[in-house]
Amino acid sequence: MTTTAPITSPTQPASNSAAPASTTDPADTGPDPVTAAQRRTTEIEEQIRVAPGQFRILTGDRPTGPLHVGHYFGTLAGRVRLQRAGVPVFVLIADYQVLTDRDVADNLAGHVDGLIADYLAAGLDPAVSTIFAHSAVSALNQLMLPFLSLVSVAELGRNPTVKAEIAAAGQPAVSGLMLTYPVHQAADILFCRANLVPVGQDQLPHLELTRAIARRFNDRYAGGSAFFPVPDALLSAAPNLLGTDGRKMSKSRGNTINLSDSPDETARLLRRARTDAVREISYDPAGRPEVSSLLLLAALCQGRAPAEIAAEIGSRGAAELKRAAIESVNEFLRPHRARRAELIADRGYLRSVLRAGNAVAAEVADQTLGEVRALMGTTY
16 A cells, blocks of 8 residues: 655645646547546546656535435545545535535534544545645635636636536525635635546536636746646546435435434435335346445445345345345444544544644645745735
């Protein structure tokens, strides 16, 4: 296993190396950005195996509630994998962005503690990866102002991800923070010179605006040099796990299996999960999405193929499928939950982890902001 030292000095960021990740533009290579990003992801994964230190990753979560099994298999496991491969990882707790689609941030401190506990229980090492909060890194947030000058109102308004989030919010009016969310995200990524961002396909438009901001800043203020890297997407191979109601698993829909749930609560939730009326169990994501999602969940927990589990259950029906899913999830999460319980009982330690990460991120952001001011001629 390869590890990397914690990033404590911003003077030589990993992204200033001759990393291929900062020189290509998937969106410009053809009419299908997703296909291009998938191809680029394959190339990057090979480069990570050979030279992980040339990359720096920014990823994170909004502290709006507990993490669930979709988060675990979709993001947490990937972060731990990249950390263990030797890639420097910055993990953002996006507390300011909680306010993009809600009036107040309910139980924010509790949700932040829960995120940190789940990060550490999953295997993120605070001596290697930097865990930090938006609100604690003022220089990061100051970068948003010059970045806003590099985009138009029309660009912000037509961002498809923002439009989808506005529609999902179901509010008659949205805040300016919602509209400028992609620019704030650009500041999150570029403050630490991240050149690699794990995203799903639906997040590619957000990242494309970050790439545009990096190019425009470099052209306008840095004489065309690569002061900011143009970050690549690392497309996630996140499994398509549905919630207990058959829709996309989401905290806002209340259809999740949370990492912090008890075994009894997990059993209760999975017993009420939607299936179908066909007794013979088969893995068919297109034709039988709810049944296939339960099979996939059990398979991920067991490290097996969903079709193999389906063949074992055969004609024993949905009740046996749910029993298999319950046992698989509870056994898989048993060590995570035990470690999480220990961590959440020591909130002083969790806050110390965050303070240490905040200090590292603040040092990096101060250095970047100072260099930005020098390039813009705003040092007096």
